[in-house]
Amino acid sequence: MSLEECVGLRYKLDKAADDNFDEIMGALGVNYVLRKLGNLVTPVMELLRDGDEWTVKVTTVVLNTVTKFRLGQEFDNVTPDGRRVKTTVTREGNKLFIVERGDKVFKSVLEFSPEELVTVGELDNIVCRRSYKVIK
Numbered sequence: 001m002s003l004e005e006c007v008g009l010r011y012k013l014d015k016a017a018d019d020n021f022d023e024i025m026g027a028l029g030v031n032y033v034l035r036k037l038g039n040l041v042t043p044v045m046e047l048l049r050d051g052d053e054w055t056v057k058v059t060t061v062v063l064n065t066v067t068k069f070r071l072g073q074e075f076d077n078v079t080p081d082g083r084r085v086k087t088t089v090t091r092e093g094n095k096l097f098i099v100e101r102g103d104k105v106f107k108s109v110l111e112f113s114p115e116e117l118v119t120v121g122e123l124d125n126i127v128c129r130r131s132y133k134v135i136k
Helices: 021-027 032-040
Strands: 010-019 044-050 053-059 064-070 075-078 084-092 095-101 105-112 116-123 126-134
Touching (some): 021 116
Antiparallel strands (some): 010 044, 053 064, 075 084
């Protein structure tokens, strides 16, 4: 299975498969109100590609984000909670590896399949796992 097969698919968060999201947001320094709001929304994520440029779109009823990048090239990024970070995205098969460097280093992996997207984020010995299902 290749990552290209997942381009254009839309994935919706499966709330039942959400683990340690609030804890990792707190460790990143996200304020209480934004953390609680983040726990209420059910994001939809989409991966797009135009030549060498990749895009990850995240849509919620509160906030929409669009992150564009080229694999292996560091770029300035503002996270949905407002943190300014240097971000690098690399790829291995159907996985995107993301490293955000700001006050802290946050690492995440997005593993795509035609049925599901699994994200795993790590910070300070906290691991957050979230599962998204394809919207048919």
